[in-house]
Structure formats: structure tokens, C-alpha cells
Amino acid sequence: MLRRLGLEWDNIWATFSHLATEPDGSEAALRLGTALDRFLWSRGRVEMVPVIRAVLDDGDRLPPELRARTLLTVARIMDSSWDDLSVPLALCEQALRLARICDDPRLLAYAAGATGCLLCHGRR
Numbered sequence: 001m002l003r004r005l006g007l008e009w010d011n012i013w014a015t016f017s018h019l020a021t022e023p024d025g026s027e028a029a030l031r032l033g034t035a036l037d038r039f040l041w042s043r044g045r046v047e048m049v050p051v052i053r054a055v056l057d058d059g060d061r062l063p064p065e066l067r068a069r070t071l072l073t074v075a076r077i078m079d080s081s082w083d084d085l086s087v088p089l090a091l092c093e094q095a096l097r098l099a100r101i102c103d104d105p106r107l108l109a110y111a112a113g114a115t116g117c118l119l120c121h122g123r124r
Contacts, residue, residue, distance in 0.1 A: 005039045012036070016048070020055045027062060029055050030070045037073045049077055068098035068107055072114050079118060089118045 005012065012032075019029035033040070033052050040048055052074050056067065072095045075088035082088060092115040099111040 002039050002042060005036070006043065017051070020051055026055050026058060027066065030062065030066055034066070034069045034073045037069075037076060040073065041076045041079075044077070046077060049074055064098045065102045065104060065107060068095040068102065068111060071095035071098070072111060075114060075118065079121065085118055085121065089115070092118055 016029055016032055019025035019032065022029075030052065033048065033055075039045070052070060056062070056070055056074075062070075071091045075091040075095070078088040078091070079085065092111065096108075096111040096115055099108040102108075
């Protein structure tokens with residue numbers, strides 16, 4: 001599946017970019033980005049980071065669950081390629097706060113696990 005996504009990257013990027021620039025496309029763009037979490041992380045697609053963060057910054061009305069998942073996706077992509085882990089760690093901590101508000105045990109576990117992994121990674 002990840003190989004197939006790699007073959008379709010140009011189309012995926014075009015779709016994401018289009019959604020990200022549409023006035024009502026923020027939620028769809030971020031749902032696409034979070035659905036691609038494993039692919040983006042495994043392929044080190046860091047070009048997505050500034051675009052996803054820009055959409056997040058403009059999307060004040062986004063559901064907190066989606067904001068949390070998106071923050072974790074960005075943190076995960078950054079973890080694979082950033083030397084300074086303070087930014088991805090801050091994103092994980094922000095996602096952890098949102099997960100507590102959402103009262104979603106799976107999201108809370110995911111956010112806590114991601115934060116813990118970053119903390120361990122930073123101590124190597």
C-alpha cells in the first residue's frame with residue numbers, strides 16, 4: 001500500500017494543496033494528511049509540515065480531535081527528520097492537552113505514547 005501511495009504522490013500532493021487553499025477545505029485537507037500519517041512518516045515527506053501547520057493555524061473552527069491528530073502527524077514527520085526535538089515535543093504536548101479535552105481514550109493513549117517516544121528519543 002505504501003508503495004502505491006508513493007507512485008501516486010504527485011496526485012496526492014496536488015489534492016492536498018488544492019484542499020489546503022480552498023476556503024472550506026481545511027478540514028478535508030487535514031483529514032487527508034492524518035490519513036497519510038504512516039506514509040508521510042515512513043517516506044520523510046517533510047514538505048508537508050509547513051503546509052499542514054499553515055492549515056492548522058488558519059483552521060480555528062476545526063474539531064479538537066482532528067487538531068490533536070494533525071499535531072501528532074506533524075510531530076511524527078518532524079521526529080524522523082528534525083535535529084531539534086523541542087518543536088515536535090511541543091506539538092505532542094499540545095495534542096495531549098486536546099486529547100484530554102476530547103475525552104477519547106484511544107486518542108489520549110496515542111498522544112501520550114507519541115510524547116513518551118519523543119522524550120525517549122531525545123535522550124539518546
